[in-house]
Amino acid sequence: WIRLWKFYGQKVKSSYWTPYDIGGVVSDDLATIWCHRKTKRKWVGDEPPPSDIHYDGEEFVTRSTMVFRREEGEWRVIHAHFSEANAGARPGGV
Numbered sequence: 001w002i003r004l005w006k007f008y009g010q011k012v013k014s015s016y017w018t019p020y021d022i023g024g025v026v027s028d029d030l031a032t033i034w035c036h037r038k039t040k041r042k043w044v045g046d047e048p049p050p051s052d053i054h055y056d057g058e059e060f061v062t063r064s065t066m067v068f069r070r071e072e073g074e075w076r077v078i079h080a081h082f083s084e085a086n087a088g089a090r091p092g093g094v
Helices: 002-011
Strands: 012-014 018-026 030-039 041-043 060-071 074-084
Touching: 002 012
Parallel strands: none
Antiparallel strands: 012 041, 018 030, 030 060, 060 074
């Protein structure tokens, strides 16, 4: 992860990820939180980006889901998923 973030950190200029449509479920030791997020990013690397997904500086939306578990009194992320949001149907008709 560190090598991946170092690579993108030098080659992508990104804005703040602004969350909205936030929801979730929290119990004593487990929490699942989800939201949509708006941001902008621009490719600033010398070589072309590894994909052409949203590196043009225009706003786009993603979906985010994070699962937390309380371990020894501290909340820890045990799963995170981020995907592109779009107006089409979700996989499996969900």
